[in-house]
Amino acid sequence: MSTDPDHLRHPTASTLVETAAGAVEPTPVHAKRRGAGRNLPAAIAVGLALGAVVLGALFLLPQAFPVLVAIVMVLAVLELTRALAHGGLRVPAVPLLVGVTGMAVSTAVFDVEGLLVSTAVAVCVLILWRVSESMGLTALRDVAGGVFCLAWVAFLGCFTLLLFGQDQGPLLVLLAVLGPVGNDIGGYVAGVLFGSHPMAPSVSPKKSWEGFAGSMVLGTAAVTSVGVLALDLPWWAGVILGVVLVIVSTCGDLSESLLKRDLGIKDMGHLLPGHGGVLDRVDSILLAAPTTYIMLEVLLP
Incomplete structure (x- = not known):
């Protein structure tokens, strides 16, 4: 390594710069390669496999789709309860898993009414289960954590x-999934190639405004294309829905990143190589699905 003082005073684009607070941050040129640490081949392979499973359940074996949703929600809730344990919350897993399964079955059979009733029953069972174990402030915190699990994963997922x-x-579900998928792919590619202006460095250092622009382009294009070509939606409805889904998906990513940072963990799980856990993969879809449901009712009642 060179010991030339000029080299130290004038670092090249590939060197690191000391911030005023003493922290080390990458220069803009180095920031373009922030995605290099990700296991990209594994991420692509797993992503293609997941896409094939979802498309197969939607269009080839639709009877299996509710089962797939229930399995995904159960795995996501298990990951979330383990993550909350890092924050000192002892959320009982058994009533949660029973509640998640019941909510999925009730929604598939009885639609909106089934979701509302089963959610209320699941919350009551959770409260009674946890309070029967012990009383006190910790029980209240644990119950709050359990209700959070039911609301975020199960209720939104249904x-x-x-x-x-x-x-x-099936096409409506595909519409809700394409927004987050386009958001992830477009954001990753644009962020790696052009990212130099962090969007929320204290929450998710790898997210950049350039990546968000890529997310907006690809996510909106994907949603609009399927909406117009497959669902006969007006082009303006597809554009509006696509833009909203990208914004919501980005908020979902940042919200989970903030939660993981507060809990002191990197990923919710390690089940999916290159992606982390199941919840890391579906966090945006959990917000995109209800957004799609509501937006279609508003735009095309």
Whole structure:
């Protein structure tokens, strides 16, 4: 390594720069290669496999789609309970898993009414289960954590089943999935190639405004294309829905990143190589599904 003082005073684009607070941050040129640490071949392979499973359940074996949703939600809830344990919350897993399964079955059979009733029953069972173990402030915190699990994963996730139960349901679910997928792919590619202005460095250092622009382009294009060509939506409705889904997906990513940072963990799990856990993969879809359901009711009642 050179010991030339000029080299130290004038670092090249590939060197690191000391911030005023003493932290080390990458220069803009180095920031373009922030995705290099990700296991990209594994991420692509797993992503293609997941896409094949979802498309097969939607269009080839639709009877299996509610089962797939229930399995994904159960795995995501298990990951979330383990993550909350890092924050000192002892959320009982058994009533949660029973509640998640019941919510999925009730939604698939009885639609919106089934989701509302089963959610209320699941919350009551969770409260009674945890309070029967012990009383006190810790029990209240644990119950709050359990309700959070049910609300975030199970309640929002069941909107995929509500979409699936409508006319052209598989295409509506595909619409809700394409927004987050386009958001992830477009954001990753644009961020790696051009990213130099962090969007929320204190929450997710790898997210950049350039990546967000890529997310907006690809996510909106994907949603609009499927909406117009497959669902006969007006082009303006497809554009509006695509833009909203990208924004919501980005908020979902940042929200989970903030939660993981507060809990002191990197990923919710390690089940999916290159992606992390199941919840890391579906966090955006959990917000995109109810958004799609509501936006279609508003735009095309």
